[in-house]
Amino acid sequence: MLARTADGLYWLARSMERADYLARLLQVAGHMSAARVDNRGHSEWASAIIASGSSAAFAERHAEATPGNVIDWLAFNEANPSSIASCILNARRNARAVRTALSTDVWEAVNGAWHGLQSHRADRPDADALPRFLDWVKSRTNLFHGACSGTLLRKDGFHFARIGRFLERADNTARILDVKYHVLLPEPDDVGGLVDYYQWLAVLRVVGARRAYRVLFRGRISADNVAELLVLRNEFPRSLAHCLGEVSASLDAIEVQDPDRSAEPRRLAHVMHAQLRYGRIGDIFEQGLHEYLTDTIARLDRLGTEIARGHLF
16 A cells, blocks of 8 residues: 555544544533632633643633633634644545545545534534534544444555554543543542542543443442543453554554564554553552553654654655
């Protein structure tokens, strides 16, 4: 497969996965915005900016994380390269570049998302109308991923798309968990209390894990159980363990012309997956969850760089 085709499929899937994550992030911010603002000035809207990884760029343009500012920045503002609008535009741009490698269903899913976005951008929903737009984004991204799974040949193109999807998903999971545990860590008196409970509930809602948590962990929501679900439990499709397993499997399945060049990304992916597969949440907390997640995000970034280098993106 041509390197530019592999690159296009990889970033196409990453962009669509990113759009889904931002929709979930904004949805939870809207649901949880009635919760109190803590004494450090953090609100659910502010935490959405932090979890998106664009807080510095946002601060350059806005003095305060109001609902309107956050919705515009994360949903529609093209000055933000990670906004939902930018993600869908980038996805369509990449899809057009690799059109011959896509099935009709995959192309129509991306192209339909782009056309639908134009009407939503014209309406610019406020906080009250936001849920309908976010539900639409999630349905379009799910349609895209379903079309990929159901219609693409299990050849290199399919695997590059899956690598992009699950690498992006792993990064998003690590970031939202780190924001809760480190940035929004409650005061000592709040630990185990109502505020702590609702913040962990918000994390589960972002990743769509409320029911999964109830099935795997009966009882009250706790930090160690949420972290175990999102880091180590392979059964949950948004956990780090599951995502790195999928990335490793797809890297193994890709036919390569130069095995030496592609060996490093495979090695990195398998090492990370093995550590997650056999890790224990107690050891992670002993090391420090924030330090562990920060290191994981850096390693995911390095893995993405090595994948691009190894396959000549």
